[in-house]
Amino acid sequence: MQTVTEGKGTTKMPKSIPVSEADIYSDETLLNPWPIYRAIRDAGPIVYLDKLQMFVVARFNEAREALGTASVFSSAHGVMMNQPMNESTKGMLLCSDGAEHQQMRRVLMKPLVPSALRDLKDTISIEAEALVDRLVTRGNFDAATDLAQYLPVAIVSHAVGLPEEGREKMLEWAIAGFNCAGPMNQRTINSFGTLKGSIDYALGECVRGKLKPGSWGEMLLDAADRGELPIEKAKTMMLDYMGPSLDTTILATSSAIWLFAQNPDQWDLVCQDPSLIPNAINEAIRIESPIQGFSRYALAEHTFNDAVVPASSRVIVLNGSANRDERKWDSPETFHVRRKNASEHVGFGYGEHVCAGMNLARLEITALLTSLAKRVRRFELGKTERLLNNTLRGFKNVEVTVH
Numbered sequence: 001m002q003t004v005t006e007g008k009g010t011t012k013m014p015k016s017i018p019v020s021e022a023d024i025y026s027d028e029t030l031l032n033p034w035p036i037y038r039a040i041r042d043a044g045p046i047v048y049l050d051k052l053q054m055f056v057v058a059r060f061n062e063a064r065e066a067l068g069t070a071s072v073f074s075s076a077h078g079v080m081m082n083q084p085m086n087e088s089t090k091g092m093l094l095c096s097d098g099a100e101h102q103q104m105r106r107v108l109m110k111p112l113v114p115s116a117l118r119d120l121k122d123t124i125s126i127e128a129e130a131l132v133d134r135l136v137t138r139g140n141f142d143a144a145t146d147l148a149q150y151l152p153v154a155i156v157s158h159a160v161g162l163p164e165e166g167r168e169k170m171l172e173w174a175i176a177g178f179n180c181a182g183p184m185n186q187r188t189i190n191s192f193g194t195l196k197g198s199i200d201y202a203l204g205e206c207v208r209g210k211l212k213p214g215s216w217g218e219m220l221l222d223a224a225d226r227g228e229l230p231i232e233k234a235k236t237m238m239l240d241y242m243g244p245s246l247d248t249t250i251l252a253t254s255s256a257i258w259l260f261a262q263n264p265d266q267w268d269l270v271c272q273d274p275s276l277i278p279n280a281i282n283e284a285i286r287i288e289s290p291i292q293g294f295s296r297y298a299l300a301e302h303t304f305n306d307a308v309v310p311a312s313s314r315v316i317v318l319n320g321s322a323n324r325d326e327r328k329w330d331s332p333e334t335f336h337v338r339r340k341n342a343s344e345h346v347g348f349g350y351g352e353h354v355c356a357g358m359n360l361a362r363l364e365i366t367a368l369l370t371s372l373a374k375r376v377r378r379f380e381l382g383k384t385e386r387l388l389n390n391t392l393r394g395f396k397n398v399e400v401t402v403h
Helices: 027-031 034-043 060-067 083-088 098-109 114-138 143-147 150-160 167-179 186-204 216-225 231-236 238-242 244-262 264-272 274-287 358-375
Strands: 002-005 010-013 047-049 054-057 140-142 294-298 302-304 307-309 314-317 379-386 395-402
Touching (some): 098 216, 114 140, 114 150, 114 358, 140 143, 143 395, 167 238, 167 244, 186 238, 231 238, 238 244, 244 274, 274 358
Antiparallel strands (some): 140 395, 294 314, 302 307
């Protein structure tokens, strides 16, 4: 038996569990994770990462089981890969379980359910049409900045009702927050100061008189006034609108354009039949998952296919790997907009912590692709640069010429 220590308590690891020396947070792996992810999947349903002293689940069935079993795989002990962040984020929406999580989620989701988003749908479509018109007229643009950033920043900041001052830092704050979810590497350490700026902003600026009346942000404060939330939670929940609603949508959009540029036959299918767009979005998120993974804390011993995860251990759930699992997907590395089971991906998570902003993300990406399908027959790929982030996968730049 080997002793494994993580934050709280000590666990015993059976020798039967494969041990990997892989560093899934190295620059090289973050930029091209697929070979290491496949090796981990092939090693077994649960693997021990010696460098991190954590377990990892990389296969689809096991990942979905872990995400869907909050009674065993808890978020309340934090979902990050370092203890300082897990301690500081306790009780936030992402790092809570049970009744506490459900109450916060009920409040947060009120403007994000499909029925509530109907009021935004026309605005999003009009903005998307105007943006695409401008960009297509130019002939070339950066899909990661000019195209993908516009709607999330414009729509989210307006809907949340954020004060003008400081709003321009939202993207920087979101990137830093996802970096801080990783292990205590240099990227995490360098991002702590930036992340503190977002927390200071939420606590100091997101107050009555500075927030737009009737906004999502003010709705959180109204819930606190009614006793549905402590005021401190209401303020920090602003970050749940500001961060996850931005980067995941932006990265999914630019990855979709990158995929279509490399697979023009798939873009032809979408142009011929725009009803394929929702499935194409699922397929893009499956194959290039914007969030590669978070962790959970095992409250009790759990068995995956005869492999036992010890209680009191931290388990990384690799959504990005699960979405390319050969046991689940035929030709998983192929981008196919007609894939019948594309919607079964875990790119938005699964279970009670499924992404709160996914309906808004789908609306925004659908509006952009619908507008592009009317005007563009080909994306000619130019210079691209990958984002290097502990949690996020996507692009800093995707230059395209449109025909």
